[in-house]
Amino acid sequence: xxxxxxxxxxxxxxxxxxxxxxxxxxxxxxxxxxxxxxxxxxxxxxxxxxxxxxxxxxxxxxxxxxxxxxxxxxxxxxxxxxxxxxxxxxxxxxxxxxxxxxxxxxxxxxxxxxxxxxxxxxxxxxxxxxxxxxxxxxxxxxxxxxxxxxxxxxxxxxxxxxxxxxxxxxxxxxxxxxxxxxxxxxxxxxxxxxxxxxxxxxxxxxxxxxxxxxxxxxxxxxxxxx
Amino acid sequence: xxxxxxxxxxxxxxxxxxxxxxxxxxxxxxxxxxxxxxxxxxxxxxxxxxxxxxxxxxxxxxxxxxxxxxxxxxxxxxxxxxxxxxxxxxxxxxxxxxxxxxxxxxxxxxxxxxxxxxxxxxxxxxxxxxxxxxxxxxxxxxxxxxxxxxxxxxxxxxxxxxxxxxxxxxxxxxxxxxxxxxxxxxxxxxxxxxxxxxxxxxxxxxxxxxxxxxxxxxxxxxxxxxxxxxxxxxxxxxxxxxxxxxxxxxxxxxxxxxxxxxxxxxxxxxxxxxxxxxxxxxxxxxxxxxxxxxxxxxxxxxxxxxxxxxxxxxxxxxxxxxxxxxxxxxxxxxxxxxxxxxxxxxxxxxxxxxxxxxxxxxxxxxxxxxxxxxxxxxxxxxxxxxxxxxxxxxxxxxxxxxxxxxxxxxxxxxxxxxxxxxxxxxxxxxxxxxxxxxxxxxxxxxxxxxxxxxxxxxxxxxxxxxxxxxxxxxxxxxxxxxxxxxxxxxxxxxxxxxxxxxxxxxxxxxxxxxxxxxxxxxxxxxxxxxxxxxxxxxxxxxxxxxxxxxxxxxxxxxxxxxxxxxxxxxxxxxxxxxxxxxxxxxxxxx
Numbered sequence: 001x002x003x004x005x006x007x008x009x010x011x012x013x014x015x016x017x018x019x020x021x022x023x024x025x026x027x028x029x030x031x032x033x034x035x036x037x038x039x040x041x042x043x044x045x046x047x048x049x050x051x052x053x054x055x056x057x058x059x060x061x062x063x064x065x066x067x068x069x070x071x072x073x074x075x076x077x078x079x080x081x082x083x084x085x086x087x088x089x090x091x092x093x094x095x096x097x098x099x100x101x102x103x104x105x106x107x108x109x110x111x112x113x114x115x116x117x118x119x120x121x122x123x124x125x126x127x128x129x130x131x132x133x134x135x136x137x138x139x140x141x142x143x144x145x146x147x148x149x150x151x152x153x154x155x156x157x158x159x160x161x162x163x164x165x166x167x168x169x170x171x172x173x174x175x176x177x178x179x180x181x182x183x184x185x186x187x188x189x190x191x192x193x194x195x196x197x198x199x200x201x202x203x204x205x206x207x208x209x210x211x212x213x214x215x216x217x218x219x220x221x222x223x224x225x226x
Numbered sequence: 227x228x229x230x231x232x233x234x235x236x237x238x239x240x241x242x243x244x245x246x247x248x249x250x251x252x253x254x255x256x257x258x259x260x261x262x263x264x265x266x267x268x269x270x271x272x273x274x275x276x277x278x279x280x281x282x283x284x285x286x287x288x289x290x291x292x293x294x295x296x297x298x299x300x301x302x303x304x305x306x307x308x309x310x311x312x313x314x315x316x317x318x319x320x321x322x323x324x325x326x327x328x329x330x331x332x333x334x335x336x337x338x339x340x341x342x343x344x345x346x347x348x349x350x351x352x353x354x355x356x357x358x359x360x361x362x363x364x365x366x367x368x369x370x371x372x373x374x375x376x377x378x379x380x381x382x383x384x385x386x387x388x389x390x391x392x393x394x395x396x397x398x399x400x401x402x403x404x405x406x407x408x409x410x411x412x413x414x415x416x417x418x419x420x421x422x423x424x425x426x427x428x429x430x431x432x433x434x435x436x437x438x439x440x441x442x443x444x445x446x447x448x449x450x451x452x453x454x455x456x457x458x459x460x461x462x463x464x465x466x467x468x469x470x471x472x473x474x475x476x477x478x479x480x481x482x483x484x485x486x487x488x489x490x491x492x493x494x495x496x497x498x499x500x501x502x503x504x505x506x507x508x509x510x511x512x513x514x515x516x517x518x519x520x521x522x523x524x525x526x527x528x529x530x531x532x533x534x535x536x537x538x539x540x541x542x543x544x545x546x547x548x549x550x551x552x553x554x555x556x557x558x559x560x561x562x563x564x565x566x567x568x569x570x571x572x573x574x575x576x577x578x579x580x581x582x583x584x585x586x587x588x589x590x591x592x593x594x595x596x597x598x599x600x601x602x603x604x605x606x607x608x609x610x611x612x613x614x615x616x617x618x619x620x621x622x623x624x625x626x627x628x629x630x631x632x633x634x635x636x637x638x639x640x641x642x643x644x645x646x647x648x649x650x651x652x653x654x655x656x657x658x659x660x661x662x663x664x665x666x667x668x669x670x671x672x673x674x675x676x677x678x679x680x681x682x683x684x685x686x687x688x689x690x691x692x693x694x695x696x697x698x699x700x701x702x703x704x705x706x707x708x709x710x711x712x713x714x715x716x717x718x719x720x721x722x723x724x725x726x727x728x729x730x731x732x733x734x735x736x737x738x739x740x741x742x743x744x745x746x747x748x749x750x751x752x753x754x755x756x757x758x759x760x761x762x763x764x765x766x767x768x769x770x771x772x773x774x775x776x777x778x779x780x781x782x783x784x785x786x787x788x789x790x791x792x793x794x795x796x797x798x799x800x801x802x803x804x805x806x807x808x809x810x811x812x813x814x815x816x
Contacts, residue, residue: 103781104321104730105705106621106648108592109378111404111432115459115516115540116590122542123485123519133491136519186546207521 122202128156128210129179139202145194149181156210178213246275253279263288285309290750292330292354293775294801297338308347309373310339314354316753316797317703318728320378323755323795325783327810331381332356334808340367348373348399355379358386358410365393372424373399383408384435391417398451401429409435416441418449425449429456431480431514436460446473453508456480459516462487467497474505481514484522484541499525513537513562520547530554537562539588545570552578562586565599565621572604576611584617584642594649598623602630602655609633616674617642624655625682630664634671643668644679650706653683660684666691669699676723679703689713693720700725707732714738718745728753736763743767746774751799759793761786761816767798768816775801776816777809785812 122139135155142148181193185204193201193208243251257279260266263286270280286309289295314330332354339346346368356379364371371394376382384407391397391414407430415437418425423445430437437460446452446469453476457466461482470476499522503509509529518541533555538548539562548563548571558579563571565587575582585608587600601624608615609629615637625647633640645665653660661682669675669692676698680688684707692699693716700723708714714734717724718741727749735758746752746767761778768776778786780794805815 102594104318104323105594105650106589106592106646107321107703107705108589108621109320109404110322111406112539112588113592116592123517125486125519125521133489134486135489136486186544 124183124205125207126152126155126209127207129212131156131210137208139205142202144198145201148193152181152208152210179210180213181208182211183208250275250279254283257283261286282306287311289313291799291801292335293803293806294750294799296803297335299802301338301342305342307339307343308345309350310335310343310346310348311350311352312354313352316726316728316751317353318730318753318755319353323730323781325779325781325810325812327783328779328813329806329808329810330354331808332360336360336363336367344368345370347371348375350375350377351379352377353379355381356386357381358383358389361386362389362393365390368394370396372396375399375401375403376405377403378405380406383410384412384414384433385410388412388414388417391415392419395419396424398424399427400425401427401454401456402432403429405432407433407435413438413441415445418445421448423449424451426451427454427478428452429454429480431456431458431482431516433458439465443468443472449473452476454478454511457482457514459483459514463499463519463522464490464497467499467502470502470506475508476506477508478511478535479506479509479514481512483517484515485517485519500528504528507532509533511535511537515541518543520544523547523551526551527554531557533558535560538567539564539586542566542590544568545574549574555579556581558582560584562588564588564590566590568599569601569604569607572600573607573611576607579612580614582608582612582615585612585615586619587621588619589621589648592621592648596623596648598648602626602628605629606632609636613637614639616640619644619646619679621646621648623648623652625652625661625664626656627654627659627661627664627667628656630661631667634664634667638672639674640668640672641674642677643672643675644677644703645681646679647682651683660688662688662691666695669695673698675699677701680707681705682707685709686713686716689716693717696721698723702727704729704732706730708734711735711738711741715741718742724748725750727751729755729757731756733758736760736766739763739767743770746771746798747800749800751797753795753797755781755795757792757796759796761788761790761793764793764796764798765816773800773802774798775805777813778816779813783810783812786814 123136124139126135126137137148137151137155139148142151182190183193183201183205184190184207186206190209196204253276257266257269260269260280260283266280266284270277281303282305284304285306287300287304287307288311289300290313292312292314312332312335315324315328318324319328330353332351333356340363344367347370349364349371350373356376361382364374374390374397382405387400387407390400397418425445428445428449437458439461442461443465446455452473455469455473455476456478457469457480459482461469463482463484463486466482466484470479503525506529510532512526512529512533512535515538520543523543530551531554534557536551536555536558537560542564544566545568548567552558552561552571552574556578559581561575561579561582561584563575563586572587575585587604589596589598591597600620600622602622605620605622605625606629608618609632613636615633616639618633618640619642622645625645630645633643647661654664661680662685665678665680665684665688668678675696678692678696678699678701680692680703686709689708689712692702696702696717697720699721702717702721702724704727711734713732714729715738717727718738722745724745725748730753734754739754739759740763742752764776764778767774775798777797778793778795779797780786786793809815
């Protein structure tokens with residue numbers, strides 16, 4: 001998007017204002033919520049410095065404190081009619097490092113936010129051939145195949161994981177039979193775990209099965225249960 | 227009043243009532259049937275005798291702001307109350323914008339009610355703080371207490387619930403909705419009367435601690451009138467099964483986790499969940515699904531055809547999984563979902579749910595930079611498919627004016643329109659224009675609109691539309707919007723029915739604040755945080771309008787100082803009283 005000339009002026013104006021001295025004690029810096037230039041401004045402070053609505057008084061939004069530059073610029077007060085009438089936000093200008101945690105935005109209640117985080121919410125069944133129990137595993141908790149393998153090893157601790165990079169072969173130390181990690185995807189096909197990037201796997205996996213490798217000459221699609 | 231007994235021939239014991247008294251008796255009998263509080267308020271203004279009669283016959287009390295009036299004034303006017311609705315904190319408190327211990331305590335109200343309303347049966351509190359002692363006191367004070375509903379409340383825990391359960395033996399309704407409940411390690415579920423309960427509704431889905439399941443099972447078994455049961459996420463699918471086979475009469479069910487436990491025995495027969503749901507022939511409302519394993523969703527297919535309300539807002543399901551359920555739900559009127567269902571899921575909703583009245587789409591990742599899985603595509607589909615829509619809450623990262631305009635034209639019955647574009651200041655995705663025209667169309671075309679929440683890149687123009695066309699708007703939420711004071715002025719001057727105005731992070735200052743002086747007393751409250759109002763500006767309002775209580779504070783429990791350039795938070799409300807005496811130290815009441 002090409003910034004219109006007006007917007008460019010605004011950025012400059014705002015940048016000037018932000019750099020002016022004596023703002024350090026202002027309760028509410030020069031943040032201009034409509035223009036939000038604090039997002040684009042270059043500060044010498046660390047990124048992610050508190051910009052939230054509930055900043056501490058005294059140090060509240062004192063970005064200007066961090067700036068050594070002493071460009072006097074317009075030192076415009078906010079109710080300067082000249083400055084105000086020009087205000088339009090520059091929507092695409094977002095400085096990634098300057099994005100700090102906003103309080104209460106988006107407006108979702110804490111209870112709901114926490115529920116989403118804690119549940120992870122990507123549960124799949126894990127079954128092991130011959131084992132008397134099933135487990136439920138939340139794929140959101142893991143970031144890689146290795147991570148998942150380790151977790152499965154913990155859960156079904158009678159197995160040792162060997163060669164998990166190699167299509168996840170597991171060996172049962174008791175009877176020496178090898179197990180293979182397979183999963184059913186959303187199309188109902190059974191595939192070997194490890195063939196595709198983790199993220200894609202996590203999204204498409206419906207359930208996991210540790211199958212005895214003697215039973216898997218090649219993994220064939222199994223009709224999903226009713 | 228004339229004493230006419232002396233005029234009756236033969237005098238004696240008969241004293242016929244004088245005409246005024248007859249009128250009052252008649253009035254009382256008639257007014258008993260008046261239930262709407264607005265009608266009652268109007269009736270009470272006719273004349274003194276109507277005021278008295280109305281006060282004698284009002285049995286349901288509604289207090290929208292607990293600080294607008296004192297308990298004493300209320301109990302002096304109304305003497306026969308059996309049901310109370312009391313609301314405390316303003317809505318932005320839900321989003322951590324209000325410091326803790328700000329107020330809204332139930333205790334003083336309870337003390338007054340305990341003395342005045344011995345036959346109180348129902349209490350509904352929203353955003354108030356209620357203690358365990360209060361819960362115990364309720365049981366003590368009100369022998370026929372029947373219904374307690376707590377929404378977004380805090381301050382109490384399982385020990386208070388235990389006392390209420392055991393002592394209020396006529397309890398029919400105990401609904402805990404989105405409360406913060408402390409865990410005192412008390413098994414409150416076991417405390418209900420042993421011989422049987424009157425319970426009709428029990429909701430504890432917000433309780434974040436496991437409950438004694440065996441006790442719950444027995445409770446359900448001895449509660450023959452139970453119609454609504456909302457479980458928390460610690461109840462597994464297998465446990466849910468055991469409950470619903472005992473209570474097939476349920477109409478509203480919160481399904482808990484809807485998931486097997488961490489480990490379960492393989493080979494053992496899994497219960498026939500589908501059969502259990504089939505047996506619930508009256509089920510019309512489903513919620514829960516807190517840890518849903520989508521494999522098990524087919525269990526609810528048998529009830530979908532009758533469902534009026536479905537809350538999937540904690541269910542991480544994709545479009546396919548939603549479709550498999552929604553295709554059966556042709557009577558659905560209320561649907562809450564997560565955006566994980568994507569536009570595709572919403573398209574399926576639009577195809578099947580022709581009677582949809584309320585839709586809420588929540589984000590699975592509530593952050594500014596999240597991916598956002600629904601967009602203008604989903605909104606347009608809903609607009610085209612669900613023509614009867616009255617209420618929508620939609621979280622997204624991408625929107626167009628065209629989609630919002632489409633909704634304004636296709637859904638003329640819209641009463642509530644809340645669109646939250648999570649990234650701040652985002653313009654129309656396709657045209658890069660501000661979202662002014664979209665919201666403008668909503669206020670222009672939706673003649674019944676009473677509640678509006680705006681977002682995205684908005685200039686003063688959007689607010690001029692709102693002021694010009696939003697004549698019925700009562701609640702308006704604004705965040706990160708507008709260019710100048712003019713925006714707020716348009717709203718304050720134009721929206722003659724405005725009751726609740728909540729604004730954050732917008733460039734509105736003292737000049738705009740002054741513009742609302744004519745209207746503030748007609749409002750329940752005004753909230754402005756991180757705007758540009760000064761202490762002086764607030765003081766002026768306080769001095770000009772003595773009937774308004776003007777509170778200023780910061781969101782971090784520190785006082786607003788005289789030398790601060792702007793006030794962090796202004797919360798202002800009308801009141802019949804002087805300022806409250808329970809404000810914490812950091813709140814300055816001007």
